[in-house]
Structure formats: C-alpha cells, structure tokens
Amino acid sequence: MRFQHSPQIWSDHPSLAAGAVSATGITADASVTDQVARFHAIAKERLSASPESEFPEIQAWRRTFSQLGLKPTQYRCASESLLRRFRKEGTLPEIHPLIDLCNAISMAYAIPVAALDVARIDATLEVRYAAGDESYETFGGEIENPAPGEVTFVDASGRSHARRWTNRQSGLSAVRASTASVLIVAEALHDTAATDVAALTATLATELAAAWPTTPRTAILTATDRTFDF
Template sequence: MHFIHADEIWRRFPQLRALALVIRNVAMLQSDRVDTTETVSEICKRLDDAPEGDLPSIQAWRRTYAEMGLKPTQYRCAAEALLRRLRKDKMLPRLHPLIDLLNAESANMGIPIAAFDVAKVLGSITVRLADGTEEHRTFQSEIERPAPGEVVFADEANHAHSRRWVFRQSAASVVCQESVSVLVVAEALHDAAEDDLGVLKARLLDRAARLDLVVTELAQINPRNRRFDYAGC
C-alpha cells in the first residue's frame, strides 16, 4: 500500500510538504493515558495574544482554499477549525485517545493532521482532483459525490476519504476503539513547512514511545520524495 499526491497536485502546489507515518497497537491505547491538558493550555495562552489567522501555516491554507475557488471563511482547514474551537471553548472534544492526541498536536503546530484506519482503506490513497464519480460517506451516513476538480483523498475503490483536501474526513475510515493500525498524514504549505513538520515528527515519535505505540513506517514527503509505502494490517 502507498500514499501519494498526484502530479497535478504538485504542479499546482509545489510548496506542499507532508509527513506520513503508520502507528500500530492503537487498540491497546487507553484514554486515561492520554493527557493533552498542558498542550491545550499552552495553545490557549498563545491564542489570547494572537488569533489563529496570524499563523503563517493557517494563512497559507487560506490562500490555497481561495486559489481552489473556495471561500476561506466558509471552508477552513481542519487545524484552523480546531484553533477556533479552542479560542472560543478553551477545550477540545474527546473522541478517541489517539485522535485526541493528534488534534492537540495539530492545533499546537497549526497544521492539519488526518488519521485513517488502515483496515478500512481499500488499497492505496492518492490525493488528487476528483472526477465526480467518487463516494464520500458522511458522519450522518449520507453518501456525497465531490464535485469534479475538488481535491480528495481517494482510495482504489474510488472512495473519497476526505473532502476539500483537509476540510472534512470520511466516516468510512474513522479511527475507532477497534482500530489497530492508523495512517497519519500532516500537510503544510507555508515557507517553514519542512522544518515545522520535522518538529511535529519529533513530537509524535516522542508521544508514541511514551504510550507504547509502535511507528513502523515514517517519511517526510516533498518534491524529491513523493511516495510513502507502508504495509497493510
């Protein structure tokens, strides 16, 4: 199996950088072992001094959404949505211990992070422009068809595991209590993206080790290293 961005994505967004890794033993992770209180508190303090819109990483995604013909105030990247929620509520929802950890790290870095249950993805994933035939399953169990030209994460069964690039994930591959192996992808477009993803990589590896999670494959993705290969379940 592999994860890759289509050539058309690289042509339009050559500044793109990404981090991909596979985390295993996820089903063994207990909620009481994941404490994001300190990270969330630090983020809230920073937001008191400057809003999320001041972050170069968020500004870059806003420009990208505008370039794709989407209103940045209507469709926000997942990291900006988390930061807005933190600024207003001073807390993040509790969903799943791994997702709670990833959401905190996403907000901390201002970089959207996606997580997919490997067992629920059919074949490899390509970030590409939709052709209009893909299916996306919402959390309300509805099936949507992305518009042609929309950026999606598509597997070999033509399921769109995300819509509008990093706006919304599919319910089809959501991480749940039974999930064992999870593909994690972080993407950034700002000038310091490569360095910031390196920081994020170090933070995720540190937290995984503390929680007895196993990272079996990992790579930073750039124009020179575009494909991430990983084993299935």
C-alpha cells in the same frame, strides 16, 4: 499500503510540505491526558498573542482554499477549525485517545493532521483532484460525490476519504474504538512548512510510542520522493 500525492498536486502547490506516520497496536483505552494538556498549553499560549486567523500556517491554507475556489471562512482547514473552537470554548471534547492526541498536536503546530483507519482503506491512498465519480461517506452514512477538481484523498476502489483537502474527513475511515492501525498525515503550505512538518511528524512518532506499544514509521514526502509504503 501506499500513500502519495499526485504529481499535479505537487506541481500546482510547490510550497507543500507533507509528513506521514503509520502505527499499529492502537487501542481506545490509552491515557493521553498529560500529553494532550501539554500541547493544549502550547496552543493556548500562542492564541493569547493573536487569533488563529493571523497565524502564517492558517493564512497559507486560506490562500490555497481561495485559489481552489473555496470561501476560506466557509471551509476552514482542520487546524483552524480546532483552534477557533479551542479559543472560544477553552477545551475540546474527548473523542478517542488517538484523535485527542492528534488534535492537540495539530493545534500546537497550527497544521492540519488527518488520522485514518488503515483497515478501511483499499491498497493505496492518493491526494489528488477529484474526477467527480468518487464516493464519499459522511459521518451520517450518506454517500456524496466530491465535485470535479476538488482535492480529495482517494483509495484504489475510488472511495474518497477526505473532502476539500482534509476539511471533511470520511465517516468510513475515521478512527473508532476498533481501530488498530492508523495512517496519520500532516500537510502545510507556509514559508517554514518543511521544517515545521518535519518537527510535527517526529513529535507524532514520539508521542504515539509513549502512549501505545508501537514503533511508528514516518516519512517526509516531496515532489521527487512522493510515496510512503507502509
């Protein structure tokens, strides 16, 4: 398996920082309650000082979405959506221990984190601009075609696994009870993104190893070292 961003993405978004984690041995019966609570507390403390819309991590994504022709308040990055819901409701629903953990870490760092079931991805996964002929499966089972120029995650079969740069993850490769192997991707564009993504990636690896019998592999991707083989 290989994960990468296209050269054009790196060229058009030079401030991009990206980290990737792969792990096997994932099960749906792990307990992550204490870990999730710890990261929720970090997010809650930060939200007590200012709303998520004022976080530099979120503002950088809003600027990028605007550059891509998307309305930032209509299409929010995944971490903003999580933080916004968490601020309003004070909690998040439990979905799957891996998703719950990734969401909590995403909120603590205010950086989008995408978790994908590797078994549902064909050979490679590239973050690139859509041609318009890719197929994307919604959580309801409908098939859509990303608009030409939209940033999407595409595998070797031309299937799109996330729309609008992780704003909408595919129902095809979403983590579920049967998921055993995962690819987790974190991306950021703010001034300290490189440092923060490296820290988040290391945190993910540590927390995964604490919750499951796994030894995660990690990578920090750059324009000159843009592939992660796992």
